[in-house]
Structures are given as structure tokens and as C-alpha cells.
Amino acid sequence: xxxxxxxGGHAHKELGPGRLFLNWAALIVLTLTxxxxxxxxxxxxxxxxxxxxxxVIKVTLVVLFFMHLWHSEGINRIVFVTSFVFLLVLMFFVxxxxxxxxxxxxxxxxxxxxxxQTMMPSGMPPGMGQPxxxxxxxxxxxxxxxxxx
Amino acid sequence: MQxxxxxxxxxxxxxxxxxxxxxxxxxxxxxxxLRFGMWLFLGTEVLLFAGIFVGxxxxxxxxxxxxxxxxxxxxxxxxxxxxxxxxxxxLTVAMAHYNAEHGKNRNAFWLLTVSILMxxxxxxxxxxxxxxxFVEAALPGKFFHFTEITAPxxxxxxxxxxxxxxxxxxxxxVGMSLLTWVAVRCWRKExxxxxxxxxENAGLYWxxxxxxxxxxxxxxxxx
Numbered sequence: 001x002x003x004x005x006x007x008g009g010h011a012h013k014e015l016g017p018g019r020l021f022l023n024w025a026a027l028i029v030l031t032l033t034x035x036x037x038x039x040x041x042x043x044x045x046x047x048x049x050x051x052x053x054x055x056v057i058k059v060t061l062v063v064l065f066f067m068h069l070w071h072s073e074g075i076n077r078i079v080f081v082t083s084f085v086f087l088l089v090l091m092f093f094v095x096x097x098x099x100x101x102x103x104x105x106x107x108x109x110x111x112x113x114x115x116x117q118t119m120m121p122s123g124m125p126p127g128m129g130q131p132x133x134x135x136x137x138x139x140x141x142x143x144x145x146x147x148x149x
Numbered sequence: 150m151q152x153x154x155x156x157x158x159x160x161x162x163x164x165x166x167x168x169x170x171x172x173x174x175x176x177x178x179x180x181x182x183l184r185f186g187m188w189l190f191l192g193t194e195v196l197l198f199a200g201i202f203v204g205x206x207x208x209x210x211x212x213x214x215x216x217x218x219x220x221x222x223x224x225x226x227x228x229x230x231x232x233x234x235x236x237x238x239x240l241t242v243a244m245a246h247y248n249a250e251h252g253k254n255r256n257a258f259w260l261l262t263v264s265i266l267m268x269x270x271x272x273x274x275x276x277x278x279x280x281x282x283f284v285e286a287a288l289p290g291k292f293f294h295f296t297e298i299t300a301p302x303x304x305x306x307x308x309x310x311x312x313x314x315x316x317x318x319x320x321x322x323v324g325m326s327l328l329t330w331v332a333v334r335c336w337r338k339e340x341x342x343x344x345x346x347x348x349e350n351a352g353l354y355w356x357x358x359x360x361x362x363x364x365x366x367x368x369x370x371x372x
Contacts, residue, residue: 017244024240031232031366035225038371044217051367058363066243067356073181076188083192087199094203098210 015065023065030058156339163252164337166344176343183346187353194320198361201313205368208309212302219298219306220372222287224278228370231274232362238267239359242328242352249331249340249348257340257348261332264355268325275318282307313365320358327351 015023034054038047064070069077156164166176173179209216245260286294289311293304331351334340340348 015243015247017247020240020243020247023243024236027236027239028233031229031236034367034371035229038367044213044372047372051372055364055367059360062239062356062360062363066239066359067353072184072188075185079185079188079192080195083195087195087202090199091203091206095206095210098207 015068015070019065023061027058027061030054030061158338159341161252161341162338163254163341164339166341180346183350184353187350191353191357194357198313198316201309201316202364202368205309205313208302208305212300212305214300215298215302215306217372218300219287219303219310220369222295222297223310223370224281225370227274227278228366231271232366234267234271234274235359235362238264238271239356241267242355245335246345246348246352249335249345250342252341254335254338254340258332258335261328261335261348265325265328265332268321268328268355271321272318275314279311282310310369313369317358317361317365320361324351324355324358327354 034051037050037054063080069080156167159165169176169179173182241260241264245257245264248254248256248260282288285297286292287298287303287307288295289308290304293307295303298306328351331348334347
């Protein structure tokens with residue numbers, strides 16, 4: 001052990017088996033909690049939020065203590081947190097796009113013909129194959145002037 | 150592995166560590182570099198799975214009913230069993246790291262063996278679940294012929310399900326291979342307080358596999 005005393009690094013701030021075991025117990029309790037919460041009757045979005053919150057807590061515990069990021073060099077923390085930041089960037093912009101789409105009602109493209117739903121594979125986004133909710137308002141109208149539905 | 154054949158056993162009961170590469174000043178310098186490299190790699194792994202998770206949320210927005218219906222058809226029992234298996238294997242891997250760092254190679258070997266067996270158990274459970282899905286034709290895309298999911302989007306759910314759990318299972322297999330490799334080296338008593346980075350980095354990879362499952366489990370099985 002004498003060879004490591006000069007390092008002054010993480011080796012002496014390590015987590016012993018007791019702490020690791022405690023961390024494991026906390027993770028098991030959180031797993032049972034998320035299972036229990038999923039059995040409660042409530043709107044699905046609340047379920048999604050609760051499940052994600054508990055998952056984030058569990059992941060934090062794993063990363064900080066099992067993966068030793070708690071007392072690791074700062075550079076490793078920067079790397080890992082950065083990758084999560086970019087995950088959130090990707091998630092945010094993609095979901096902002098998907099969540100705010102609407103049928104283009106001010107274009108000159110004629111409405112799509114109604115497709116027989118029974119003929120389609122059951123994997124089409126809702127709204128596909130149905131005519132847009134607003135008809136085009138005639139030629140000559142500037143596309144930018146029509147308001148959003 | 151030729152180097153280990155000529156390395157001598159120290160009085161403490163482990164093999165002499167391999168010589169420090171000349172471009173590192175200290176042992177800790179070397180360890181930090183190895184650890185940093187692993188974290189960089191794990192960062193890219195997070196981004197790899199990020200694509201799959203974003204796909205999950207996009208398709209969930211398109212087909213909320215199908216995702217709810219299909220989620221109820223996954224086995225809660227097997228899903229929860231697998232979660233508990235992976236979390237426990239993470240504990241044993243973390244303990245193996247601790248033991249290897251203290252030169253207790255035999256303890257580390259047995260802890261790694263238990264972890265590998267739990268990984269194998271995880272894959273067996275996954276196999277049972279995949280088998281059930283194939284039997285009821287709850288499959289991706291055009292192979293989908295599962296009548297119990299009536300809402301549109303059933304085939305899309307199973308694309309997400311099979312790709313996310315499949316990529317994760319691939320990572321479990323890679324993780325088990327890495328753990329086997331370091332377990333063999335533990336058996337040869339190669340690790341010591343100044344040389345344990347292989348155990349640490351293989352462990353970090355295993356924890357990442359666990360981390361991905363922590364998100365997959367509630368999103369697929371519970372919500």
C-alpha cells in the first residue's frame with residue numbers, strides 16, 4: 001500500500017464494501033418503489049414523470065458510487081455530464097418538433113384523399129391518411145398571412 | 150500475456166505490475182489516463198443509446214395507446230427480475246473492483262464469476278421473453294400479427310422494443326466477455342494496489358449496461 005500513499009488521489013477516498021452494499025440496498029428499494037408507483041391508478045403522463053424521476057435518482061446513485069464519479073477526477077465528470085447534456089439537447093429539439101406539428105392548412109397542396117384505414121398497416125401516425133382539418137383558402141393568398149389553427 | 154509469464158510473485162501475494170509506460174510520470178498518471186479514456190468511451194455510449202431513447206419518445210408521442218397496450222403485454226415479473234439481477238451484479242462488480250484494488254485477487258475472481266452468472270441469467274430471462282414474443286407474433290414491422298394490440302402503432306412499439314433491448318443485450322454479452330477476461334487475470338493474481346485499471350474499466354462498462362437498463366425497465370415495462 002505504501003506505493004499508493006504518494007499519489008494522494010482517489011485511492012484513499014474509496015468506498016468500502018459497506019457503502020457499496022448500502023448503495024445497492026437503496027437501488028433495490030427504488031426499484032420496488034418504481035414498481036409500486038406503476039401499480040397506482042393515475043394519468044399516464046404522471047406515470048412517465050414518476051418513472052423518469054426515480055430512474056434519474058437510480059442512475060445518479062450508480063454513477064456516483066458504483067462508478068466512483070463522486071471522488072473521481074473532475075475531467076471525468078465533465079465528460080459524462082457533457083454527454084448527458086447533449087442527450088438532452090437532442091431530446092429537447094426533436095420532441096419540440098414532434099410535439100408542435102400541425103397540418104399545414106395554408107398551403108396550396110390539395111387535401112390528401114381519405115385512405116381506407118383497414119387497408120393500412122397499423123403503423124401510421126394518427127392523422128395520416130385523413131384530410132387536413134382546414135381546407136386551403138384559395139389561390140393567391142400569401143402563405144405567411146394565414147394564422148395557425 | 151507473455152509478460153505475465155515472466156512477472157514475479159511479490160511477497161504480498163500478487164504478480165509484479167507491468168512496467169510503467171515511459172511516457173507517464175507516475176502510476177497514478179497512468180491510471181488516470183486509462184480511466185479518462187474509458188469515461189470518454191462511455192460518453193459516446195450514452196450518445197448511442199440517446200438515439201434509441203429519443204426514438205422511443207417520438208413514437209410514443211405518435212402512438213400513445215399502442216405503447217400503453219403493448220407495455221401491458223410485457224411480463225412485469227421477468228422485467229423486474231432482470232432489473233434486480235443487473236443491480237445486484239453491479240454490486241458484485243463494484244466489490245470485485247474494491248478487492249482487486251486491495252490485491253485480493255481470489256475474492257475478486259469469485260465476485261466477477263457471480264456477476265458473469267447473473268449476466269447469463271439476465272440473457273436467459275431475455276431469451277424467455279423474446280420466445281414469448283415470437284410465439285404470439287408480437288414482432289416488429291411486417292412480422293407483426295399480434296391481435297391483442299388494436300391501436301395503430303403496434304409494429305412500431307416492437308421495433309423500439311427489439312432494437313433497444315437487443316442493443317442492450319449485445320452490450321451485456323460484451324460486458325460478460327470483458328468480465329471473463331479480467332476474471333481470468335484475477336485468477337492469475339495480476340492485480341494489486343498499483344495495477345487494477347482493467348478491473349475498474351471493465352466494471353465501468355458493466356455499470357453503464359446497468360444504467361441503460363435502469364431507463365429501459367420503466368419505459369418499456371411500467372409506463
